Amino acid sequence: MEFPSKLIEDAVNEISKLPGIGKKTALRLVLHLVKESEHKTAALTDALTRMRQQIRFCKTCYNISDTEECGICQSHRRDKSVLCVVEETNDVMAIENTAQYNGVYHVLGGVISPMNGVGPSDLKIDALIDRMVRAQGTIKEIVLALSPTMEGDTTAFYLHKRLREFPVKVTSIARGVPVGGELEYTDEITLGRSILGRTLFS
Amino acid sequence: MEFPSKLIEDAVNEISKLPGIGKKTALRLVLHLVKESEHKTAALTDALTRMRQQIRFCKTCYNISDTEECGICQSHRRDKSVLCVVEETNDVMAIENTAQYNGVYHVLGGVISPMNGVGPSDLKIDALIDRMVRAQGTIKEIVLALSPTMEGDTTAFYLHKRLREFPVKVTSIARGVPVGGELEYTDEITLGRSILGRTLFS
Numbered sequence: 001m002e003f004p005s006k007l008i009e010d011a012v013n014e015i016s017k018l019p020g021i022g023k024k025t026a027l028r029l030v031l032h033l034v035k036e037s038e039h040k041t042a043a044l045t046d047a048l049t050r051m052r053q054q055i056r057f058c059k060t061c062y063n064i065s066d067t068e069e070c071g072i073c074q075s076h077r078r079d080k081s082v083l084c085v086v087e088e089t090n091d092v093m094a095i096e097n098t099a100q101y102n103g104v105y106h107v108l109g110g111v112i113s114p115m116n117g118v119g120p121s122d123l124k125i126d127a128l129i130d131r132m133v134r135a136q137g138t139i140k141e142i143v144l145a146l147s148p149t150m151e152g153d154t155t156a157f158y159l160h161k162r163l164r165e166f167p168v169k170v171t172s173i174a175r176g177v178p179v180g181g182e183l184e185y186t187d188e189i190t191l192g193r194s195i196l197g198r199t200l201f202s
Numbered sequence: 203m204e205f206p207s208k209l210i211e212d213a214v215n216e217i218s219k220l221p222g223i224g225k226k227t228a229l230r231l232v233l234h235l236v237k238e239s240e241h242k243t244a245a246l247t248d249a250l251t252r253m254r255q256q257i258r259f260c261k262t263c264y265n266i267s268d269t270e271e272c273g274i275c276q277s278h279r280r281d282k283s284v285l286c287v288v289e290e291t292n293d294v295m296a297i298e299n300t301a302q303y304n305g306v307y308h309v310l311g312g313v314i315s316p317m318n319g320v321g322p323s324d325l326k327i328d329a330l331i332d333r334m335v336r337a338q339g340t341i342k343e344i345v346l347a348l349s350p351t352m353e354g355d356t357t358a359f360y361l362h363k364r365l366r367e368f369p370v371k372v373t374s375i376a377r378g379v380p381v382g383g384e385l386e387y388t389d390e391i392t393l394g395r396s397i398l399g400r401t402l403f404s
Contacts, residue, residue: 002298004291005268011253014246018231029220031292033250034257034266037309041254045247048235051213057238064236064355077301089206090233096204109237196343 001027008034060131062107062124064089072096073106079103081140085128085159087111087152091145103143106131112158113153120158128159132166144172203229210236260331264309266291266324272304274298281305283342287330287361289313291356293347305345308333313353314360322360330361334368349375 003009007031015026033041043144057063058070065071071094072078082103086092087110095101108123120126132139140162146152160170174195177186186194203226205211211234217228235243254396259265260272274280274294284305287292289312296304297382310325322328335342347355362372378396381386389395 002295004266004272004294006263007253007256007268008266008291014249017242017246017304018228020230021233025222027292027295028222028255030250034291038254040219041250045221045251047213047242047246048232051209051232052235052240054209056205061332063207064210066209070206070210088233089210089236090229092206093204093229094366142242 018142057107061105062109062127063092063105076100081138082143083131083139083141084143084145086145087147095145103141108155111146111155113151114155123155124164125159128163132163132168137167139166139168141169141171144170146172148175222386259309262313264329265294265307265401280302283339283340284345285333285343286345286347288347291348297347305343310357313351313357314346314375315353325363327364331364334365334370339369341368343371343373346372348374350377376389 003012003013008027011030011033012023012026014028015021016023021029033044056065056068057071058065058068058071060073063070063072063183066190067074079102083106084101085108085110086095087104087105091109092105095105106124106128108125108128110118110123112118112120112123142159144156146156156172163170173189174197176197177183177190183191197202203214205214210229213232213235214225217231218225223231235246243331244251258267258270260267260270260275262271265272265274269276271276271339281304283306285312286297286303286305287308288297289310294307294309294317297307300305308326310327312325314320314322314325337344344361346358346361348358358374365372376399377392378399379385379393381393
């Protein structure tokens with residue numbers, strides 16, 4: 001792509017480094033900013049700069065938080081004996097949206113992925129073990145809510161092994177046919193797991 | 203959507219003001235920036251700020267340019283007697299990519315759109331007329347390359363009327379069946395125009 005201006009080219013290059021945004025989309029966004037008044041661009045860059053510089057993580061669960069400890073960890077209404085292990089902040093948001101979970105969280109910051117050079121020490125796994133030690137047996141259940149991928153499964157197995165020394169029940173969110181999904185269009189592995197994991201009809 | 207942090211919420215709100223980016227995509231981008239090092243966000247915001255503050259427009263054709271007059275207007279290889287009128291910079295880029303045009307451009311900055319409150323005075327139409335006067339008859343052809351929409355057609359009619367006082371040939375880019383397109387899937391209006399605008403088979 002030939003750009004009419006180095007400034008445009010630099011901006012397009014930076015924007016297209018973001019995931020899922022190609023050069024054409026980036027150019028469309030840049031030309032939109034050019035048409036809008038200068039303070040709109042300033043508002044965008046200010047929000048991004050402030051966010052990146054001031055962002056903090058909860059000292060307990062490592063979720064993104066504006067305070068030292070996040071609202072969920074601080075809440076007296078949440079059941080501190082159940083701890084849900086997730087990869088990222090957006091997983092916490094997704095589970096919170098269901099309104100079906102009343103425990104607390106632990107955000108790993110990713111999954112074990114040798115291909116991408118991510119090992120256990122790059123994740124908040126030691127912090128989870130510390131948290132278990134500090135809890136002195138008050139955490140009764142760990143719910144693993146990791147992606148149903150090779151990396152997610154590897155991470156789940158690793159966590160299961162590390163958690164064996166504690167008197168805690170380790171569970172995993174159910175894998176099965178999605179609600180509203182049609183049986184014939186469900187892939188074999190999911191359908192197979194849904195049969196193995198069948199539950200009592202009640 | 204419930205956000206774990208006001209900083210994240212502000213950043214998501216600003217990003218989702220960009221065209222074609224919803225809250226979910228914006229959140230994904232923000233969380234990506236959180237995972238990456240701080241200087242990546244700084245590189246992005248710097249490029250956007252510099253672009254918006256320093257961007258200039260060619261004094262002759264109003265295309266985006268790093269110099270007072272853009273490379274196309276300055277070039278001695280371009281045919282200054284043919285002038286292509288387009289809406290935006292990306293139209294110039296698209297036409298340049300075809301390598302089929304050797305004239306110069308005039309960027310209007312949009313099209314007449316009463317619905318969006320854009321009148322002739324909001325566009326570089328008076329500047330085009332001035333340019334015609336200054337050219338003293340050396341511009342022999344004006345090629346209208348506007349979008350085939352109601353607004354584009356309105357703008358084309360308006361320009362045609364304003365240009366009547368000059369001894370200049372006003373043409374429009376061809377409307378017809380796209381190359382590689384199938385006849386049966388072409389909409390009626392396009393197919394109709396392609397019949398009315400049929401050319402000698404050579």
